[in-house]
Amino acid sequence: MAKKPISLPAKELTPRQIVHELDRYIIGQHAAKKAVAIALRNRWRRLQVTGTLREDIMPNNIILIGPTGVGKTEIARRLAKLSNAPFLKVEASKFTEVGYVGRDVESIVRDLTEIAVNMVKAEKAAEVENKARELAEERLLDILIPSNRRPKPPESPVSSSDTLEEHENTRQKFREKLRSGALDERIVELELSFAQMPSMQVMGPFSMEEMGVNLQEVFGNILPKKEKRRKVTVTEARRLLIQEESQKLIDMEKVVKEALERVENSGIVFIDEIDKIASARGHSSGPDVSREGVQRDLLPIVEGSSVLTKHGMEKTDHVLFIASGAFHIAKPSDLIPELQGRFPIRVELKSLTEDDFEKILTLPQNALIKQYAALLKTEGIEIEFNDKAVREIAKIAYEVNDQVENIGARRLHTIITTLLEEILFNAPDEIAESNIVITQKIVQDKLNSIVKNRDLSRYIL
Numbered sequence: 001m002a003k004k005p006i007s008l009p010a011k012e013l014t015p016r017q018i019v020h021e022l023d024r025y026i027i028g029q030h031a032a033k034k035a036v037a038i039a040l041r042n043r044w045r046r047l048q049v050t051g052t053l054r055e056d057i058m059p060n061n062i063i064l065i066g067p068t069g070v071g072k073t074e075i076a077r078r079l080a081k082l083s084n085a086p087f088l089k090v091e092a093s094k095f096t097e098v099g100y101v102g103r104d105v106e107s108i109v110r111d112l113t114e115i116a117v118n119m120v121k122a123e124k125a126a127e128v129e130n131k132a133r134e135l136a137e138e139r140l141l142d143i144l145i146p147s148n149r150r151p152k153p154p155e156s157p158v159s160s161s162d163t164l165e166e167h168e169n170t171r172q173k174f175r176e177k178l179r180s181g182a183l184d185e186r187i188v189e190l191e192l193s194f195a196q197m198p199s200m201q202v203m204g205p206f207s208m209e210e211m212g213v214n215l216q217e218v219f220g221n222i223l224p225k226k227e228k229r230r231k232v233t234v235t236e237a238r239r240l241l242i243q244e245e246s247q248k249l250i251d252m253e254k255v256v257k258e259a260l261e262r263v264e265n266s267g268i269v270f271i272d273e274i275d276k277i278a279s280a281r282g283h284s285s286g287p288d289v290s291r292e293g294v295q296r297d298l299l300p301i302v303e304g305s306s307v308l309t310k311h312g313m314e315k316t317d318h319v320l321f322i323a324s325g326a327f328h329i330a331k332p333s334d335l336i337p338e339l340q341g342r343f344p345i346r347v348e349l350k351s352l353t354e355d356d357f358e359k360i361l362t363l364p365q366n367a368l369i370k371q372y373a374a375l376l377k378t379e380g381i382e383i384e385f386n387d388k389a390v391r392e393i394a395k396i397a398y399e400v401n402d403q404v405e406n407i408g409a410r411r412l413h414t415i416i417t418t419l420l421e422e423i424l425f426n427a428p429d430e431i432a433e434s435n436i437v438i439t440q441k442i443v444q445d446k447l448n449s450i451v452k453n454r455d456l457s458r459y460i461l
């Protein structure tokens with residue numbers, strides 16, 4: 001059966017554009033960016049392929065290899081964001097926990113589906129927001145305008161035109177007041193009738209546990225519906241009515257269908273610490289059996305299988321899997337061959353240098369220094385780091401990583417928080433100046449004694 005091309009919901013970025021976007025958040029690691037960009041674009045390409053060949057084109061699953069804190073998770077997370085794909089991160093090592101072995105690797109697919117449903121629901125809610133807002137306003141007006149001022153049902157069209165006009169005037173006045181916020185504090189009585197969610201029908205032969213249904217969740221949805229009349233402020237009423245109207249406007253069946261498709265065609269699963277479930281050759285003893293067990297459990301969903309979720313069947317054949325690990329002891333070749341074969345692309349991420357740190361501190365959209373500047377701005381303080389100070393922080397981060405333990409860019413967090421601790425604590429009570437410039441000297445004064453003292457830096461930095 002020939003299939004029409006399906007278009008992805010996302011902006012369809014070319015590989016170069018994807019790398020360009022990733023560059024805004026992640027410094028260096030070009031090889032990894034390139035690999036994920038190709039994998040992402042290949043999925044879009046697959047969906048343009050017509051005919052049965054499409055089904056046979058497999059995703060370019062990737063293993064990201066590299067030490068801690070160099071951007072592995074960050075790359076995957078950003079990739080998912082910019083492709084608008086449902087994204088789930090799991091720790092491979094979690095599956096070795098007692099009672100978890102072999103239990104439920106399928107929960108990955110259920111969780112991913114749940115994420116997709118919420119994602120699509122939020123998109124649809126945004127689409128109908130204006131409409132829902134309008135409808136909510138009309139209902140609020142109905143509540144606010146006393147019924148004796150509403151028009152009587154017209155006995156004859158001519159005699160009622162007067163009252164109708166009067167009524168429209170009143171309504172317009174109230175509408176203006178309402179929009180200006182003048183009525184926000186007023187208490188109104190509200191009648192709500194939330195639409196039933198269609199997800200209740202799947203109570204067939206499967207246990208609640210298997211379906212991933214949480215009792216609290218189910219009853220939490222039902223209970224508030226009993227109390228239908230409520231006294232609330234206009235502000236709260238507006239919020240509730242918008243919610244209710246938006247629920248009425250959203251077709252949940254369509255949402256679920258779209259979510260299932262989105263997972264199948266563009267879902268991304270990030271499996272962290274995959275090296276923890278690989279056993280280095282020649283070391284095979286007791287616990288390795290369970291590691292291999294986890295790999296075998298993962299195999300079907302990575303290879304492609306159908307998993308029953310509470311929203312319906314989900315096929316995992318084209319879900320993109322990105323695994324990551326440090327692979328200090330075990331190597332990718334220590335994974336069971338079937339699993340290795342399903343991760344054909346290996347990319348190494350490099351340890352970060354002093355130069356990288358300098359860039360990471362300042363360049364990314366969400367750079368640490370920008371984050372703290374924004375935080376302190378809320379207290380009326382402008383903080384600025386001059387170039388030499390940034391250089392000094394990068395240097396210290398590199399040194400501590402080198403001498404104590406290499407935790408990659410995460411080192412910058414500990415250093416910046418130590419550096420700024422006093423300012424963060426004293427603002428706004430004890431700080432007089434509204435402009436602070438952090439200089440190289442300030443960085444050295446604050447941090448050098450800690451860096452020099454190995455024991456101290458082990459605890460503090």
Ligand SMILES: Nc1ncnc2c1ncn2[C@@H]1O[C@H](COP(=O)(O)OP(=O)(O)OP(=O)(O)O)[C@@H](O)[C@H]1O
Nearest residue numbers: 025026027067068069070071072073074360409410
């Ligand atoms: N190359 C980089 N560019 C910019 N920021 C980075 C880079 N590498 C790491 N970071 C920052 O450091 C933090 C940790 O990075 P990330 O979570 O990607 O580490 P990881 O490689 O997944 O490590 P782990 O193996 O411990 O999971 C994040 O806040 C991230 O923004």
Ligand SMILES: [Mg+2]
Nearest residue numbers: 072073074272
């Ligand atoms: Mg990580």
